[in-house]
Amino acid sequence: MFGFSRPQTIAFLAMLALIIVCPYVLYPVFLMRVLCAALFACAFNLMIGYVGLLSFGHAAFFGMGGYVAAWTMKTWHVDASIAIILGGLTGGLLGLCLGFLAIRRSGIYFAMITLALAQMVYFFCLEAPFTGGEDGIQQVPRGWLFGFIDLSNDMTMYWVVAAVFVGGFLTIHRIIHSPFGQVLKGIRENEPRATSLGYRTDDYKLIAFVLSTALTGIAGGTKALVFGIATLTDVHSSTSGEIVLTTLLGGLGTVFGPALGAVVMTSMENYLAQFGAWVTVTQGAIFMICVLAFRRGIIGEIGHFLKLRL
C-alpha cells in the first residue's frame, strides 16, 4: 500500500528493527534527537528530491513548529498530541504563506527567496514577545499523551517520537508514490511539458511545499517537547544549511538517505561538540566533498552500486 519495492521493504524492516533495538543499547535522548532530525530531513527531501526545488529556509518551519508546540504546552497545558499537531499546522500555514511567494521563482532564486523569508521569520522570533527572544521558551513540560500516557519517562517519550517518525516517513512515501507524487516528478523533469499536459504546476509545487513544511513543523514540535525547550537556534539559517547537508550526505531523492544522513550528522555534532568551531569546518568540508565527489550521497552510492532504488 505504500509502494515499497522488495529491497525497500527489506530496508524498511531493517530500519524498524534498528528503531526498536537501539534504545536498549544507546542513550534514548540522543536517539530522539536523531529521529526528529531524520523526520526533518525526510520532509525537506520531499521538496529537493521530488520537486527539484532547493529550500534554504526550512529552519523557519522547524523552529516555528517548535515555538508553537512549546508555547501551547507551557501556557495552555494542552495534550502532547495537540501540541505536536499545532506545531505541524503552524509549519503548514507558514509554508503556505512563504511558499506562495517563493514558488514564483525556481532554481537558485527559489533558494535565495526562501533563505531571505526565513531570515525574516528569524528576526520576527527575535523580537516577538511570545518566543522569549534570546532566552527562548524554557522548561516546557512534556505533559501527557492522550491524557493518560505520562511522557516524562524517556523510554515512553522515545516510543512516541519513533511512532511520529515512522508515521511521517510512511506519509512521505505514500505521497511520493501517489498519482500526485508522479505529477511532482513530472514537473521536476520537465515543467513546460507538465504545463502543456494541463497540470497547474504552481498549485502542485505549493501543495508539495505545504506538505513538506507541515511535516517539518511536526518534527520541530516533537523536538521541542523532547528537550523541553524552543530556542532561536532552530529558526536560524545555520539550521537550514545543516538540513541541506544532512539530506545531501544521505542522498538527495532517495527514500532512506535523509534518515541515514540525520544519523551521521547528529552523531557528528554529538561527538565533535567538544572541538567547537571545528564542527563547522568539518561540516563545510563534507559539504564540499559531497558536491565534488559523491553527489548521490551515501544511500545513493550504495543503491547505484547494488543497482537498486533505495
Added chain:
Amino acid sequence: MIMIFGIPGPLLFGQLLLGLINGAFYAMLSLGLAVIFGMLNIINFAHGALFMMGAFVSWMLLNYIGIGYFPSLILAPILVGIFGIFLERTIISRLYKLDHLYGLLLTFGLSLVIEGLFRNGYGSSGMPYRIPAMLQGATDLGFMFMPNYRGWVVLAAAVVCLATWAIIEKTSLGATLRAATENAPLVQAFGVNVPRLITLTYGGGVALAAFAGVLAAPIYSVNPNMGSNFINTVFAVVVIGGMGSILGSIVTGFGLGVIEGLTKVFYPQASATVVFVVMVIVLLTRPRGLFGKAA
C-alpha cells in the same frame, strides 16, 4: 533645530547616512554577486565569507606586518582576489557542467569552512580596527555632523561601483565579458580565452567583496561572523534588483540601505525586516526583480 516630519533633522540625516553606508555595502556585495552570476552562473554563497576575509587580511597586514589602512585597501582585495582565483581554478570550475544548485551548495560549504577556520583562530568576539588618522574626526555640514570616515566609505564605495560599471559597460574588456555572458561558445570561437575570462571575473567579484570588507573593518569590529550577518540581506537585495543589470544592483543596494535607515527613524521595530518586506512586495508585483530580464 530643524524638524522634518516631527523628527529632529540631525537624527534623520544621521540615520540616512547610516543607511547609505549599509547601502554601500549592499551595493558592492550584490554587484559582485551579479557579475559572478552573469559569467559563472553560480550564486557565490561564499561571498560573505570572502568579505570577512577582506577585513581580516587588512587587520593581519596592520598587526603582523605593519601595513596601514590605505595600502591594504589595495593589497587586501588583491590577495583575497588571488585566493578566489585559486578557488575557482581548483574547485569551482569542476561544477560548470552541472546544475547551478551544486555551485550554490559548494560555495555554501566553502563559506562554512572559511568562517569556521577564522573562528578557530580568532574567536568570535571580534577585534577593533582603528580608523586611519587622516579620516578621524567629523565635519560640520550645517545640517548635521558627519564622521569623516563614514563619508569616506560612501564616497569610496560609490566610486568603486561606478568604476566597475564603467569597466563592464564602456571598455572593450567589458564588451568581451558581456558577449561571453550572452554566448560563451561563440565568443570562444572568435579566439577569446573564455575560461580565463571566467577566472578573472570570479577574482574580480571576490576582490570587490574584499574591498568592501576592508572598508567595513573600522566600522564593524573585525569578526568571523561579519559576512554572514550581511549576506542574507544581500541575497534579498539581489532578488529585489534582479541580476540582470550592473547599474540596477548599485541603485537597488544604495536604495534599500536608505529605506532601511529611514525605517529606523520612523518605525525602528521593522528596520531589520524592511528589506524582506520590500522583497515580498517586489515578488508579488514584479517576480523578475526591478531590473531583471525575462528568463
